[in-house]
Amino acid sequence: MEGDHFYVDLVFYSRLLRCFVLIDLKLGKLTHQDLGQIMMYVNYYDRTQRTPDEARTVGIVLCSEKNDAMVRITLPEDNDQILADTYKRYLPTEAELAAELTKERDEAERMLRLTDPGKDDE
Numbered sequence: 001m002e003g004d005h006f007y008v009d010l011v012f013y014s015r016l017l018r019c020f021v022l023i024d025l026k027l028g029k030l031t032h033q034d035l036g037q038i039m040m041y042v043n044y045y046d047r048t049q050r051t052p053d054e055a056r057t058v059g060i061v062l063c064s065e066k067n068d069a070m071v072r073i074t075l076p077e078d079n080d081q082i083l084a085d086t087y088k089r090y091l092p093t094e095a096e097l098a099a100e101l102t103k104e105r106d107e108a109e110r111m112l113r114l115t116d117p118g119k120d121d122e
Helices: 032-048 069-073 094-115 119-122
Strands: 010-014 019-029 057-065 084-085
Touching: 019 032, 032 057, 032 069, 032 084
Parallel strands: 019 057, 057 084
Antiparallel strands: 010 019
């Protein structure tokens, strides 16, 4: 842009969503500058690369330490394009994955029981 060069870390295209997905990797704590940078990348792709039949570009910032308040205040209230989250520095063990799956299944079953109370009678 006018002689300045910027590079997003990863660019994907989602055939299912029909949109570009940009991922910026950050070391350390998330800053408002990081969110501004991914917003710039998203705006660039939306304005220069996206075709009218494609969905809006999605931007994801992965950082080692997320600040939820920073995200809430920096991004617009109606934001549905920019996401920020933390990354793991290691892969979970098989036992950790199994425990997480069990927890999620139990929660899903609990929610089903709440939405269909007569289900317990069967």
